[in-house]
Amino acid sequence: MSLPPRPLAAIFDLDGTLVDNMRFHVQAWVAMSHSLGIDAPVERFEREFAGRRNEEIFPALLGRPVPPEELARLAEQKESHYRALYAPHLTPLRGARELLGRLRGAGFRLAVASAAPRANRAFVLDGLELRPFFSQVVGAEDVTRGKPAPDIFLAAARVLEVDPAACVVFEDAVHGIHAARAAGMFAVGVTTLTPAEVLREAGAHQVIEDFASLPQEFEWRLFGGE
Structure with missing residues:
Protein backbone atom coordinates (compact mmCIF):
# COMPACT_ATOMS: atom_id res chain seq x y z
CA MET A 1 0.00 0.00 0.00
CA MET A 22 6.46 3.02 27.62
CA ARG A 23 9.32 2.11 29.95
CA PHE A 24 7.41 3.82 32.77
CA HIS A 25 4.30 1.83 31.95
CA VAL A 26 6.39 -1.35 31.98
CA GLN A 27 7.86 -0.42 35.38
CA ALA A 28 4.34 0.10 36.75
CA TRP A 29 3.15 -3.22 35.28
CA VAL A 30 6.11 -5.11 36.75
CA ALA A 31 5.42 -3.59 40.18
CA MET A 32 1.73 -4.42 39.79
CA SER A 33 2.43 -8.03 38.87
CA HIS A 34 4.81 -8.44 41.82
CA SER A 35 2.15 -7.08 44.18
CA LEU A 36 -0.18 -9.77 42.84
CA GLY A 37 2.40 -12.51 43.33
CA ILE A 38 2.98 -12.92 39.59
CA ASP A 39 6.45 -13.15 38.09
CA ALA A 40 5.84 -11.85 34.56
CA PRO A 41 8.81 -11.01 32.32
CA VAL A 42 9.28 -7.45 31.11
CA GLU A 43 9.04 -8.67 27.50
CA ARG A 44 5.45 -9.78 28.08
CA PHE A 45 4.38 -6.24 28.85
CA GLU A 46 6.42 -4.80 25.99
CA ARG A 47 5.17 -7.20 23.34
CA GLU A 48 1.96 -8.95 24.35
CA PHE A 49 0.15 -6.19 26.21
CA ALA A 50 1.27 -2.99 24.46
CA GLY A 51 -1.72 -1.24 22.90
CA ARG A 52 -4.30 -3.39 24.68
CA ARG A 53 -6.94 -2.27 27.17
CA ASN A 54 -6.74 -2.89 30.92
CA GLU A 55 -9.98 -4.84 30.53
CA GLU A 56 -8.01 -7.27 28.37
CA ILE A 57 -4.66 -7.19 30.18
CA PHE A 58 -5.73 -7.97 33.74
CA PRO A 59 -7.70 -11.14 32.91
CA ALA A 60 -4.76 -12.36 30.80
CA LEU A 61 -2.28 -11.51 33.56
CA LEU A 62 -4.34 -13.12 36.31
CA GLY A 63 -5.55 -16.04 34.23
CA ARG A 64 -9.18 -15.56 35.26
CA PRO A 65 -12.17 -13.25 34.77
CA VAL A 66 -11.86 -10.03 36.78
CA PRO A 67 -15.05 -8.51 38.27
CA PRO A 68 -15.63 -4.82 37.39
CA GLU A 69 -14.95 -3.48 40.90
CA GLU A 70 -11.69 -5.40 41.20
CA LEU A 71 -10.68 -4.35 37.71
CA ALA A 72 -11.30 -0.68 38.47
CA ARG A 73 -9.27 -0.91 41.70
CA LEU A 74 -6.32 -2.69 40.09
CA ALA A 75 -6.33 -0.41 37.06
CA GLU A 76 -6.28 2.73 39.19
CA GLN A 77 -3.42 1.31 41.28
CA LYS A 78 -1.35 0.60 38.19
CA GLU A 79 -2.17 3.83 36.31
CA SER A 80 -1.63 6.15 39.27
CA HIS A 81 1.76 4.52 39.83
CA TYR A 82 2.63 5.03 36.14
CA ARG A 83 1.65 8.71 36.28
CA ALA A 84 3.77 9.25 39.39
CA LEU A 85 6.75 7.59 37.70
CA TYR A 86 6.44 9.51 34.45
CA ALA A 87 5.34 12.95 35.72
CA PRO A 88 8.92 14.26 36.25
CA HIS A 89 9.80 13.23 32.69
CA LEU A 90 6.65 14.34 30.86
CA THR A 91 7.66 15.70 27.46
Whole structure:
Protein backbone atom coordinates (compact mmCIF):
# COMPACT_ATOMS: atom_id res chain seq x y z
CA MET A 1 0.00 0.00 0.00
CA SER A 2 1.34 3.41 -0.90
CA LEU A 3 0.46 6.61 0.88
CA PRO A 4 -2.82 8.02 -0.49
CA PRO A 5 -2.22 10.77 -3.10
CA ARG A 6 -3.76 13.25 -0.66
CA PRO A 7 -4.07 11.98 2.90
CA LEU A 8 -6.87 13.77 4.70
CA ALA A 9 -6.34 12.69 8.29
CA ALA A 10 -3.59 11.70 10.70
CA ILE A 11 -4.38 9.48 13.67
CA PHE A 12 -1.93 9.23 16.56
CA ASP A 13 -1.56 6.60 19.21
CA LEU A 14 -0.63 8.18 22.54
CA ASP A 15 1.71 6.09 24.69
CA GLY A 16 5.03 5.47 23.00
CA THR A 17 4.05 7.68 20.08
CA LEU A 18 3.28 11.23 21.16
CA VAL A 19 5.37 10.61 24.27
CA ASP A 20 8.26 8.22 24.92
CA ASN A 21 6.78 6.78 28.11
CA MET A 22 6.46 3.02 27.62
CA ARG A 23 9.32 2.11 29.95
CA PHE A 24 7.41 3.82 32.77
CA HIS A 25 4.30 1.83 31.95
CA VAL A 26 6.39 -1.35 31.98
CA GLN A 27 7.86 -0.42 35.38
CA ALA A 28 4.34 0.10 36.75
CA TRP A 29 3.15 -3.22 35.28
CA VAL A 30 6.11 -5.11 36.75
CA ALA A 31 5.42 -3.59 40.18
CA MET A 32 1.73 -4.42 39.79
CA SER A 33 2.43 -8.03 38.87
CA HIS A 34 4.81 -8.44 41.82
CA SER A 35 2.15 -7.08 44.18
CA LEU A 36 -0.18 -9.77 42.84
CA GLY A 37 2.40 -12.51 43.33
CA ILE A 38 2.98 -12.92 39.59
CA ASP A 39 6.45 -13.15 38.09
CA ALA A 40 5.84 -11.85 34.56
CA PRO A 41 8.81 -11.01 32.32
CA VAL A 42 9.28 -7.45 31.11
CA GLU A 43 9.04 -8.67 27.50
CA ARG A 44 5.45 -9.78 28.08
CA PHE A 45 4.38 -6.24 28.85
CA GLU A 46 6.42 -4.80 25.99
CA ARG A 47 5.17 -7.20 23.34
CA GLU A 48 1.96 -8.95 24.35
CA PHE A 49 0.15 -6.19 26.21
CA ALA A 50 1.27 -2.99 24.46
CA GLY A 51 -1.72 -1.24 22.90
CA ARG A 52 -4.30 -3.39 24.68
CA ARG A 53 -6.94 -2.27 27.17
CA ASN A 54 -6.74 -2.89 30.92
CA GLU A 55 -9.98 -4.84 30.53
CA GLU A 56 -8.01 -7.27 28.37
CA ILE A 57 -4.66 -7.19 30.18
CA PHE A 58 -5.73 -7.97 33.74
CA PRO A 59 -7.70 -11.14 32.91
CA ALA A 60 -4.76 -12.36 30.80
CA LEU A 61 -2.28 -11.51 33.56
CA LEU A 62 -4.34 -13.12 36.31
CA GLY A 63 -5.55 -16.04 34.23
CA ARG A 64 -9.18 -15.56 35.26
CA PRO A 65 -12.17 -13.25 34.77
CA VAL A 66 -11.86 -10.03 36.78
CA PRO A 67 -15.05 -8.51 38.27
CA PRO A 68 -15.63 -4.82 37.39
CA GLU A 69 -14.95 -3.48 40.90
CA GLU A 70 -11.69 -5.40 41.20
CA LEU A 71 -10.68 -4.35 37.71
CA ALA A 72 -11.30 -0.68 38.47
CA ARG A 73 -9.27 -0.91 41.70
CA LEU A 74 -6.32 -2.69 40.09
CA ALA A 75 -6.33 -0.41 37.06
CA GLU A 76 -6.28 2.73 39.19
CA GLN A 77 -3.42 1.31 41.28
CA LYS A 78 -1.35 0.60 38.19
CA GLU A 79 -2.17 3.83 36.31
CA SER A 80 -1.63 6.15 39.27
CA HIS A 81 1.76 4.52 39.83
CA TYR A 82 2.63 5.03 36.14
CA ARG A 83 1.65 8.71 36.28
CA ALA A 84 3.77 9.25 39.39
CA LEU A 85 6.75 7.59 37.70
CA TYR A 86 6.44 9.51 34.45
CA ALA A 87 5.34 12.95 35.72
CA PRO A 88 8.92 14.26 36.25
CA HIS A 89 9.80 13.23 32.69
CA LEU A 90 6.65 14.34 30.86
CA THR A 91 7.66 15.70 27.46
CA PRO A 92 6.46 15.25 23.87
CA LEU A 93 8.43 13.02 21.53
CA ARG A 94 10.99 15.05 19.61
CA GLY A 95 9.33 17.04 16.84
CA ALA A 96 5.77 16.11 17.84
CA ARG A 97 4.48 19.61 18.50
CA GLU A 98 6.02 20.95 15.30
CA LEU A 99 4.60 18.13 13.17
CA LEU A 100 1.13 18.54 14.65
CA GLY A 101 1.25 22.24 13.82
CA ARG A 102 2.33 21.54 10.25
CA LEU A 103 -0.38 18.94 9.76
CA ARG A 104 -3.06 21.28 11.08
CA GLY A 105 -1.75 24.06 8.88
CA ALA A 106 -1.89 21.75 5.86
CA GLY A 107 -5.57 20.99 6.52
CA PHE A 108 -5.26 17.52 8.02
CA ARG A 109 -7.94 16.33 10.41
CA LEU A 110 -6.20 15.04 13.54
CA ALA A 111 -7.26 12.51 16.15
CA VAL A 112 -5.80 10.56 19.04
CA ALA A 113 -6.81 6.89 19.15
CA SER A 114 -5.49 5.25 22.30
CA ALA A 115 -6.35 2.45 24.70
CA ALA A 116 -4.98 4.64 27.50
CA PRO A 117 -7.54 5.36 30.24
CA ARG A 118 -9.16 8.78 30.24
CA ALA A 119 -7.03 10.04 33.15
CA ASN A 120 -3.83 9.06 31.35
CA ARG A 121 -4.94 10.80 28.16
CA ALA A 122 -5.67 13.98 30.12
CA PHE A 123 -2.33 13.67 31.92
CA VAL A 124 -0.46 13.81 28.59
CA LEU A 125 -2.69 15.87 26.32
CA ASP A 126 -3.49 18.56 28.87
CA GLY A 127 -0.19 18.37 30.72
CA LEU A 128 1.67 19.07 27.47
CA GLU A 129 -1.03 21.34 26.00
CA LEU A 130 -1.42 19.09 22.96
CA ARG A 131 -5.19 18.69 23.09
CA PRO A 132 -5.95 21.79 20.95
CA PHE A 133 -4.23 20.16 17.97
CA PHE A 134 -6.81 17.34 17.89
CA SER A 135 -10.43 17.62 16.86
CA GLN A 136 -11.20 14.14 18.22
CA VAL A 137 -9.89 11.83 20.95
CA VAL A 138 -11.05 8.21 20.80
CA GLY A 139 -10.45 5.91 23.76
CA ALA A 140 -10.92 2.36 24.96
CA GLU A 141 -14.38 3.26 26.23
CA ASP A 142 -15.49 3.92 22.64
CA VAL A 143 -14.82 0.37 21.37
CA THR A 144 -15.36 -3.19 22.52
CA ARG A 145 -12.12 -4.64 21.17
CA GLY A 146 -8.63 -3.30 21.67
CA LYS A 147 -5.72 -3.48 19.25
CA PRO A 148 -4.82 -5.54 17.18
CA ALA A 149 -8.50 -5.27 16.20
CA PRO A 150 -8.98 -2.22 13.95
CA ASP A 151 -11.94 -0.88 15.92
CA ILE A 152 -10.31 2.15 17.56
CA PHE A 153 -8.79 3.44 14.32
CA LEU A 154 -12.01 2.88 12.39
CA ALA A 155 -13.88 4.75 15.13
CA ALA A 156 -11.43 7.64 14.75
CA ALA A 157 -11.98 7.73 10.99
CA ARG A 158 -15.74 7.80 11.53
CA VAL A 159 -15.69 10.74 13.92
CA LEU A 160 -13.24 12.57 11.65
CA GLU A 161 -15.60 11.83 8.74
CA VAL A 162 -12.73 10.55 6.61
CA ASP A 163 -12.42 7.34 4.62
CA PRO A 164 -10.01 4.94 6.36
CA ALA A 165 -7.95 4.69 3.16
CA ALA A 166 -7.22 8.43 3.45
CA CYS A 167 -5.80 8.10 6.99
CA VAL A 168 -2.20 7.92 8.17
CA VAL A 169 -1.64 6.23 11.54
CA PHE A 170 1.36 6.85 13.81
CA GLU A 171 1.85 3.94 16.19
CA ASP A 172 4.66 2.38 18.25
CA ALA A 173 3.35 -1.12 19.04
CA VAL A 174 3.08 -4.24 16.91
CA HIS A 175 -0.56 -4.62 17.92
CA GLY A 176 -1.17 -1.03 16.79
CA ILE A 177 0.49 -1.61 13.41
CA HIS A 178 -1.67 -4.70 12.93
CA ALA A 179 -4.74 -2.64 13.85
CA ALA A 180 -3.88 0.14 11.41
CA ARG A 181 -3.28 -2.32 8.60
CA ALA A 182 -6.54 -4.13 9.39
CA ALA A 183 -8.31 -0.78 9.19
CA GLY A 184 -6.93 -0.24 5.69
CA MET A 185 -4.79 2.72 6.76
CA PHE A 186 -1.19 3.75 6.03
CA ALA A 187 0.81 2.62 9.07
CA VAL A 188 3.84 4.53 10.36
CA GLY A 189 5.85 2.76 13.06
CA VAL A 190 7.63 4.81 15.73
CA THR A 191 10.68 3.07 17.24
CA THR A 192 10.45 4.29 20.85
CA LEU A 193 10.16 0.72 22.19
CA THR A 194 9.99 -1.72 19.28
CA PRO A 195 12.89 -2.15 16.82
CA ALA A 196 12.38 -0.96 13.25
CA GLU A 197 12.68 -4.45 11.78
CA VAL A 198 9.96 -5.77 14.09
CA LEU A 199 7.61 -2.94 13.12
CA ARG A 200 8.31 -3.58 9.44
CA GLU A 201 7.62 -7.30 9.90
CA ALA A 202 4.32 -6.34 11.56
CA GLY A 203 3.39 -4.43 8.40
CA ALA A 204 4.50 -0.83 8.95
CA HIS A 205 4.67 0.98 5.62
CA GLN A 206 7.10 3.55 7.04
CA VAL A 207 9.29 3.56 10.16
CA ILE A 208 10.59 6.65 11.97
CA GLU A 209 12.60 7.32 15.14
CA ASP A 210 10.70 10.48 16.03
CA PHE A 211 8.84 13.31 14.33
CA ALA A 212 11.77 15.69 13.88
CA SER A 213 13.31 14.12 10.81
CA LEU A 214 10.78 12.42 8.58
CA PRO A 215 12.15 10.57 5.54
CA GLN A 216 12.19 12.99 2.63
CA GLU A 217 9.84 11.03 0.38
CA PHE A 218 7.33 10.52 3.19
CA GLU A 219 7.41 14.20 4.11
CA TRP A 220 6.91 15.16 0.49
CA ARG A 221 3.89 12.87 0.23
CA LEU A 222 2.40 14.48 3.32
CA PHE A 223 3.12 18.12 2.56
CA GLY A 224 4.11 18.39 -1.08
CA GLY A 225 6.23 21.41 -1.76
CA GLU A 226 5.04 23.61 1.09
